[in-house]
Amino acid sequence: MREVAILGIGQTPVDEHWDLSIKELAGQAALAAMDDARRERADSLFIGNMLSGMLSKQENLGTLVSDWIGLLGIEAMKVEAACASGAAALRLGIMAVGSGVIDSALVIGVEKMTENLPMETTAALATAADGDFESSQGLSFVALNALVMRRYLYEYGWQHTDFANFSINAHANAMNNPNARLHERITIEAYNKARMIAAPINLLDASPIGDGAAALYLVPAQTVKPNGRKVVRLVGSASATDTIAVHDRPDPIWLTAAELSAKKAYAQAGLRPKDIDFFEVHDAFSIMSALSLEACGFADRGQGPRLAIEGDILSTGRIPITTMGGLKARGHPVGATGIYQIVESTLQLRREAGKNQLDKASTGMAQNIGGSGATIITHILQAL
Amino acid sequence: MREVAILGIGQTPVDEHWDLSIKELAGQAALAAMDDARRERADSLFIGNMLSGMLSKQENLGTLVSDWIGLLGIEAMKVEAACASGAAALRLGIMAVGSGVIDSALVIGVEKMTENLPMETTAALATAADGDFESSQGLSFVALNALVMRRYLYEYGWQHTDFANFSINAHANAMNNPNARLHERITIEAYNKARMIAAPINLLDASPIGDGAAALYLVPAQTVKPNGRKVVRLVGSASATDTIAVHDRPDPIWLTAAELSAKKAYAQAGLRPKDIDFFEVHDAFSIMSALSLEACGFADRGQGPRLAIEGDILSTGRIPITTMGGLKARGHPVGATGIYQIVESTLQLRREAGKNQLDKASTGMAQNIGGSGATIITHILQAL
Numbered sequence: 075m076r077e078v079a080i081l082g083i084g085q086t087p088v089d090e091h092w093d094l095s096i097k098e099l100a101g102q103a104a105l106a107a108m109d110d111a112r113r114e115r116a117d118s119l120f121i122g123n124m125l126s127g128m129l130s131k132q133e134n135l136g137t138l139v140s141d142w143i144g145l146l147g148i149e150a151m152k153v154e155a156a157c158a159s160g161a162a163a164l165r166l167g168i169m170a171v172g173s174g175v176i177d178s179a180l181v182i183g184v185e186k187m188t189e190n191l192p193m194e195t196t197a198a199l200a201t202a203a204d205g206d207f208e209s210s211q212g213l214s215f216v217a218l219n220a221l222v223m224r225r226y227l228y229e230y231g232w233q234h235t236d237f238a239n240f241s242i243n244a245h246a247n248a249m250n251n252p253n254a255r256l257h258e259r260i261t262i263e264a265y266n267k268a269r270m271i272a273a274p275i276n277l278l279d280a281s282p283i284g285d286g287a288a289a290l291y292l293v294p295a296q297t298v299k300p301n302g303r304k305v306v307r308l309v310g311s312a313s314a315t316d317t318i319a320v321h322d323r324p325d326p327i328w329l330t331a332a333e334l335s336a337k338k339a340y341a342q343a344g345l346r347p348k349d350i351d352f353f354e355v356h357d358a359f360s361i362m363s364a365l366s367l368e369a370c371g372f373a374d375r376g377q378g379p380r381l382a383i384e385g386d387i388l389s390t391g392r393i394p395i396t397t398m399g400g401l402k403a404r405g406h407p408v409g410a411t412g413i414y415q416i417v418e419s420t421l422q423l424r425r426e427a428g429k430n431q432l433d434k435a436s437t438g439m440a441q442n443i444g445g446s447g448a449t450i451i452t453h454i455l456q457a458l
Numbered sequence: 459m460r461e462v463a464i465l466g467i468g469q470t471p472v473d474e475h476w477d478l479s480i481k482e483l484a485g486q487a488a489l490a491a492m493d494d495a496r497r498e499r500a501d502s503l504f505i506g507n508m509l510s511g512m513l514s515k516q517e518n519l520g521t522l523v524s525d526w527i528g529l530l531g532i533e534a535m536k537v538e539a540a541c542a543s544g545a546a547a548l549r550l551g552i553m554a555v556g557s558g559v560i561d562s563a564l565v566i567g568v569e570k571m572t573e574n575l576p577m578e579t580t581a582a583l584a585t586a587a588d589g590d591f592e593s594s595q596g597l598s599f600v601a602l603n604a605l606v607m608r609r610y611l612y613e614y615g616w617q618h619t620d621f622a623n624f625s626i627n628a629h630a631n632a633m634n635n636p637n638a639r640l641h642e643r644i645t646i647e648a649y650n651k652a653r654m655i656a657a658p659i660n661l662l663d664a665s666p667i668g669d670g671a672a673a674l675y676l677v678p679a680q681t682v683k684p685n686g687r688k689v690v691r692l693v694g695s696a697s698a699t700d701t702i703a704v705h706d707r708p709d710p711i712w713l714t715a716a717e718l719s720a721k722k723a724y725a726q727a728g729l730r731p732k733d734i735d736f737f738e739v740h741d742a743f744s745i746m747s748a749l750s751l752e753a754c755g756f757a758d759r760g761q762g763p764r765l766a767i768e769g770d771i772l773s774t775g776r777i778p779i780t781t782m783g784g785l786k787a788r789g790h791p792v793g794a795t796g797i798y799q800i801v802e803s804t805l806q807l808r809r810e811a812g813k814n815q816l817d818k819a820s821t822g823m824a825q826n827i828g829g830s831g832a833t834i835i836t837h838i839l840q841a842l
Contacts, residue, residue, distance in 0.1 A: 075558060125830065127585055131584075133538055133540055134586040136539055137702050137833045141700075149696075149697040154535065165533070169559055173557030295520050314531055314533065315524055448518060449520070
């Protein structure tokens with residue numbers, strides 16, 4: 075496998091885009107990524123998406139989008155791995171370019187979720203869980219995460235308020251991200267008294283859905299000519315799965331698939347957790363930030379909230395997370411989220427992250443999660 | 459890229475499987491393929507499927523199935539390319555194993571279509587077309603194909619009855635395939651007077667939907683030890699797209715994407731049409747058999763029906779097609795069809811095709827089509 079680099083990035087704001095169809099939304103991000111890469115063609119197109127069939131009555135999304143943006147004739151397909159669909163599409167792009175099958179790939183993540191009735195969107199999201207044993211019991215994703223968080227509080231003795239800084243940090247970082255869904259600073263008082271959704275998860279533990287698309291233009295790293303811009307290389311890429319149902323796991327408050335995929339990615343990159351300058355976590359719910367930090371080696375088991383309490387996750391801390399707002403405040407257009415994470419990591423590595431630019435940003439990690447920890451994909455990026 | 463071989467195959471009958479959930483159906487084929495390969499693990503699982511979200515309210519199918527069959531921890535994802543989803547999943551398996559990223563891949567195609575109301579299934583299938591300009595006009599897939607066939611008859615002066623042998627041959631071949639959906643010989647009289655669906659397409663021009671799953675176990679060809687069984691190698695694999703809407707094509711009765719992907723696959727394999735011993739075409743409608751034969755170089759433009767009339771497509775003919783019944787009589791569980799074609803080709807190449815065994819079967823070709831010629835994937839297989 076030859077090494078793969080990100081030559082271009084593109085994104086739309088995460089918002090309610092009622093005026094754009096799903097192909098138009100994906101097309102905007104894709105054309106922006108090609109423009110950023112200064113390329114007019116791509117050999118293949120891989121598009122991560124979970125819900126287009128159910129919510130937009132549109133499949134064959136790969137060909138639809140490649141036709142729409144004028145890339146007639148190329149290979150195109152859609153990839154689905156629930157909320158990890160974006161990173162799954164990136165895995166394919168890396169395999170295709172890395173193997174030498176093709177020399178350039180457009181990787182897109184897109185989701186359009188706000189035009190439907192909320193109950194339709196919630197039901198569609200529940201299809202990521204086991205239909206026979208979870209969603210058929212009425213368990214939505216917030217309910218599943220509430221059970222996990224409740225167990226976590228019980229086992230390790232934390233209070234709900236100990237998770238406040240995960241959300242406060244995400245909202246603060248989103249203030250400077252023009253593409254974020256929420257631009258609203260929150261306080262610990264607001265967090266503590268927010269409306270309950272599914273105890274113990276309240277409104278400020280949960281990420282908002284949204285419409286959005288993000289895109290990457292991939293090429294073999296060896297072909298990138300220096301042009302004054304840092305070259306962002308994908309030095310680790312790994313995916314692992316767990317039981318689809320949380321209740322089937324020996325330890326329901328440990329993300330085995332996160333640990334597995336992170337260990338593989340670390341090994342590929344020849345790095346350890348202490349070498350990672352920032353970490354784009356999949357904070358669909360605040361509990362997930364704690365679990366990811368633990369599984370990936372940044373905190374001891376049961377000690378994830380300590381990193382929030384002690385400021386380690388801030389941009390000035392030991393392991394900054396959700397540097398552009400995370401799922402919590404940038405928003406979570408599910409199939410697109412994994413690509414937003416990579417676009418934002420690329421901005422940090424290129425030192426184009428504006429007011430949120432980290433001082434030290436040579437190595438970043440992004441983790442995208444599908445289902446309740448069922449499908450977890452980890453990428454490590456470097457610019458040297 | 460190292461060469462990839464098919465070490466194991468599995469399939470369920472194409473039928474109404476109301477007693478099996480989609481994960482059980484996929485699991486049966488996958489376990490059969492592992493059993494055939496004499497392997498108990500696989501490094502990755504790629505599953506081709508189009509409709510599980512809409513018709514079974516189930517996504518995250520990759521992880522769901524890998525968990526169900528006991529392959530905990532591995533990489534898994536679903537791939538969608540409309541009715542070409544099966545072959546798209548095979549493309550990924552070939553890239554992943556061929557590139558050396560992994561050493562074994564389970565590739566599954568699955569679809570469950572018969573439990574829903576027919577109008578739901580028809581509407582779900584229509585999501586393969588352009589939602590803004592085709593399905594929103596009420597154009598179902600049979601309607602789209604009817605427009606194409608009508609134009610073809612007009613341009614080249616054929617009669618509807620000239621297509622009869624495509625369907626008669628498929629039904630005859632399915633008689634000896636225990637996994638086929640239809641076991642019913644048909645005559646030219648029956649074909650001519652069959653119930654009209656969308657003129658000029660009648661019931662015996664159209665393939666039946668069905669529930670079914672088929673699976674392949676892929677490994678690097680160089681690792682296969684001779685054990686008395688022929689080694690089936692994938693010597694060509696290519697995908698191409700066209701405009702998603704038929705009305706956007708300069709020539710709506712020519713499959714440009716079939717021509718493109720076949721030419722690429724021929725070039726990879728170093729072969730020409732005359733070297734192909736049999737061809738599993740995507741005969742969703744009889745008109746598609748004619749168009750595929752032309753685009754892939756087996757008939758002159760506008761002369762596809764001649765191969766049916768003159769017996770060239772029979773098992774004793776110049777280019778046998780649909781040797782186990784094709785979509786027309788084996789059945790068309792859409793996301794699974796591309797893998798059924800490869801399973802059946804493997805049976806021919808291994809000389810395990812029973813009463814339908816071709817005398818000469820060293821090189822086979824299979825072509826899987828998504829949408830109305832929008833996404834076309836061609837594979838060439840060889841056993842020497």
